[in-house]
Amino acid sequence: MSKIEEYAEELSWLDSDERLMHLIDLAKNATTLPEELRTEDRKVNGCVSQIWVDAGVVDDLVQVYYDSDAMITKGITRVVCDCFSNIPVEEAKAIQKEDFEKLGIKELLSAQRRNGLGSLINNIQQRVSIL
DSSP states (O other), X not given: OOHHHHHHHHHHTSOHHHHHHHHXXXXXXXXXXXXXXXXXXXXXXXXXXXXXXXXXXXTTEEEEEEEESSHHHHHHHHHHHHHHSSSOHHHHHTOOGGGGGGGOOGGGSOHHHHHHHHHHHHHHHHHHHTO
């Protein structure tokens, strides 16, 4: 089962308010990107909140590092980054934006924030594509 499918299963049992609370809980327990790595080249453009993302390969597995200045956004960012992390590069490259529809997160977001989610996924896909 892919990480996207795991999160989809986890979130499917929750109503909208519970999903938002769960995303906040995920954000509270998330790692943070050190301040010195919160640079313009790591910033995701097109988001209402600030998000910083970086990706690399450790022991032949993709690792995506992230942070955000807003709790719900950080929770969403954690979910998306987790889905790309700890898997082989080729598997990460095969993940499509549409795969995230299963999560039911878009329905919780305004149109502008949905665009930001798309920008986040695009940013990670671009970073993974050059690994």
